[in-house]
Amino acid sequence: MSPHAEPPPGRHVLVTGAAGGIGAAVCTAFAEEGCTVTASDLPSAALTELVARLGAYGAAAHALPADLADAEAAAALVERAADLAGPPDVLVNGAGIYPAVPLAEMTAELWDRVQDVNVRAAMLTSAALARLLTDAGTPGAIVNITSGAALRARFGAAHYSASKAALEMLTRSCAVEFGPHGIRVNAVSPGFVTVDSAVNPVTEDYAAAVSVNPLGRPGEPDDIARAVRWVAGPEASWMTGSVVRLDGGASAGTTALPRHWPGLSGAQAGAGREEAVS
Template sequence: MRHVLVTGAAGGIAAAIAGRFAAAGDRLTLSDYRAGELAGTAAALRAEYGVGVAEIPGDLADASFAEGLVAQAGPLDVLVNAAGIYPATPLLEMTAQAWDRVQDVNVRAAMLTTVAFGRQGRQGSVVNISSGAATRARPGASHYATSKAALEMLTKACAVELGERGVRVNAVSPGFVTVDSAANPVTEDYAAAVSVNPLGRRGLPADIAEAAFWLAGEQAGWITGAVLRVDGGSTAGAPSLPLHWSGHTDVQNGTPAERAAS
């Protein structure tokens, strides 16, 4: 039985990740700034799986809280940095305060918890939850996209420095996942625009939970510094685009226009 700390676990993807570890019989410590929702998630996991679930509510934007979270949880085998915020802020309305809060929660907190995890002096696994925004900017998300790009580099940097301690550090990068989140709401228009992918469906929290669970386990024992894209293939390309030529191209004989000119 492992001891697993999941941040941002009051709901959404992080709660699904916690549930996947609970289903395997692992002991959990959950953290989130939404204390009431966190307590509800913990109670539901205890009732469904019969595992030990501790709660540590707090704001990861507070550096002292983030620095002490691992020690407060107790010796850990797995750390899942799933906490993240993505407010919509047009670039020309950006303030230092708005920018810093996103970086503090999405990047600095993950750095501080991972450093504390590495200092435990025991082997283990860290899984960071990134986003497709790490490689693809969008209006109103300059702070969020930057934070996720930084989180992916942080994943690699930590993997390099913590490998000799037996600590693996990887990331899961979800595509659009349907999540009912009061903390991070999205409109249906936005969801429809970003959820097109080759597999033809929106992601589910369980899709990301399975990936995080696998990366943390023994089957991924020789993987570190990796970013696993779990996005229905949206990173691979856009299946909704039309053919760039009005008709099919005859590979053997050339295009219709080339045949007419010959």
């Protein structure tokens, strides 16, 4: 392996799942700050086009194609990024797949692929970055993109929900183990975000159902990207092991249920209390 390149001024940010949606917005948010960005995803024209757009912000940008379902590819990703632009200071694990399949029809192969991409890849990249930064004696930050599905089961998403719940516990475990080395590990948990993903398409009915929240709109990729940038930045320097829920208030409660009572009943209003006491 070639020696690591000297890191340029500013941070080097490695983002997985970068070709579209939230991942692309995260890359753009860091490029706006002048960070060097290494964008990783499956080989595609979208990945190439993203890197070309990032160049307009004046910082270096690199495409790093990889299939994170391949354990060897995931384990080698951080070192490959370091060869391109020096060791990453920030890792954003944004790669994820969500093939909707009822649990009774689930295959072992599909279950394993979702866990491999959504959880195992994040474990391998995080461990690789921790080794690199610990050996160098430098701090860093890892941000995992989880989901409200980690807390709420939904039809056809047993594999996805399990993977995101596991990713949240992985976040806490990494925070405990890597914290003494100055490496912060947190998660951002989006609610439904409009991304028009070719990898994870959704129907209009599904989008309308999961977009219901107290703020009355679905999220946008930029909403998530700004939060990721903050969590990874110096203003959050005492934050680690946390999961930031960014969902328009969906995890707080629902506005979708109708009012189910006509008013106070007599007992609720305290009617007859005196007689009962006496």
